[in-house]
Amino acid sequence: MKIAILGASGLVGRTMLSQLEQCCWMSSPPLLLTSERSAGIKLNFRDEELVCHAVNENSFNGIEIALFSAGGSVSKKYAPIAVEAGAVVIDNSSAFRMDSNIPLVVPEINPTLTTGIIANPNCSTIQIAMALQPLHKEFGLLEAHITTLQAVSGAGKEAQQELKNKTVTQLDVLPKIGDPLPNGSFTEEEKVVNELRKIMSLPTLGITCLATRVPVWNGHSASIRAIFSTEVDREKAIQALALFPGVEVAKSEHEFKTATEITGKGEVAVGRLRLDPTNNKGLLLWVVADNLLKGAALNAVQIAGQIAEARS
Ligand SMILES: NC(=O)c1ccc[n+]([C@@H]2O[C@H](COP(=O)([O-])OP(=O)(O)OC[C@H]3O[C@@H](n4cnc5c(N)ncnc54)[C@H](OP(=O)(O)O)[C@@H]3O)[C@@H](O)[C@H]2O)c1
Known part of the structure; x- marks a missing residue:
């Protein structure tokens, strides 16, 4: 299962990265995406350092689950691109939460295995x-x-x-x-x-x-x-x-x-x-x-984990 985190250098993104350390369903370390500002910075993941990359329209090729936490305007721009590339997007912003076609998920209450975009609720x-x-x-x-x-x-x-x-x-x-x-x-x-x-x-x-x-x-x-x-x-x-x-x-x-x-x-x-x-x-x-945990990163990683397990 190939994962990307968009907004990896932020408070939620860093917490997602540390939550993913405990997940055995990933086939390789996550791809870390940020704006140009944080491109090149290194973040620890298990026993290695991962480099952040500036997001672009090709970033999601080959990605199966994309965890977004870079704000609503970034989600609106890149979520359709990531879905088009074949990824399930789990979005932490408020951009899609009230869209009637998009599930708004707390896994203990209303789990989903849908494709496309899944919205993570407000913290x-x-x-x-x-x-x-x-x-x-x-x-x-x-x-x-x-x-x-x-x-x-x-x-x-x-x-x-x-x-x-x-x-x-x-x-x-x-x-x-x-x-x-x-x-x-x-x-x-x-x-x-x-x-x-x-x-x-x-x-x-x-x-x-x-x-x-x-x-x-x-x-x-x-x-x-x-x-x-x-x-x-x-x-x-x-x-x-x-x-x-x-x-x-x-x-x-x-x-x-x-x-x-x-x-x-x-x-x-x-x-x-x-x-x-x-x-x-x-x-x-x-x-x-x-x-940052149940209010954001943990909830998103739980959703991703359920999808990963269903596909394995
Ligand atoms: N904080 C919470 O408790 C919480 C809870 C639930 C949901 N959320 C939501 O999660 C999202 C992130 O929140 P946060 O608290 O982690 O914010 P943050 O600490 O300010 O981090 C923002 C992240 O977004 C990236 N970013 C900003 N503009 C970008 C752009 N144009 N292109 C690509 N990446 C960009 C930043 O990268 P750079 O380092 O390159 O600027 C950084 O990685 C927001 O939508 C927020 O509403 C937050």
Whole structure:
């Protein structure tokens, strides 16, 4: 199985490369593609150094799976070229996520073996979907009201550099991620709403989202109030979450993981799980995950792994 990573020098691309180190289904080391800026830089892969190449229209010849993480405009230009060359493209940008012909995939929820383009969801959406799906299966989800607290790594390597350059007195919380929309939201909030409905096949799900950027190096957090169609039972909720692959759940209402604690781990951690005192069909929960792992690179590599295994 021949793999390429477009955006290999970025935060997500480098994390993809380290995830691929553990995958035995690759026939040769991945081809690393970047812009002209990073062409020539070397990245470690297992016990060798791989050189990054500037992407061009012939880069995907012979590639079977192409992992894209170079932003939406680059995906729009190169994904059709890669598909034409015979590759399956797993795209981390938002370019194709809401296209009705393109699957938006969290492998534990809606796996696919399709060809063409597969969209990897927004980082916050993945961890929220992972926490809500087992609860939905148990109690029937009607509404989710979400506040995200998103680390600077979610905005790429330049945002991490910007945080490094700030003094403690300049650190702040911003209730704004993405571009403003006429309905009063920012685009990140709309992504969570629309993508969650698509992944969970709940097109009329009632969702509100406030997305905030916080001065955290890595790892996204989300506070969720979820309302179901049936009365909830805390023990059953814990059991459903504990049995769901890729999710870990704290048993006590007071237990939780932080973004820093989950960094470097592939799981989605649910904590502070409480009954809603105002509604016997409601649950309150705190969800953290490493946005570069399950929120991006790991999810994409899991999709690639399922395709590779099906073809072998
Ligand atoms: N960070 C996250 O947590 C996260 C989570 C989910 C999805 N995503 C999405 O994943 C993508 C990458 O995010 P990131 O955080 O890794 O960003 P990043 O750290 O800024 O890296 C961007 C990568 O894209 C490459 N690139 C930029 N312009 C290019 C061009 N014109 N042609 C070829 N390569 C180009 C860069 O190469 P150079 O080094 O040559 O500039 C670099 O490898 C974005 O679409 C982002 O929305 C990110």
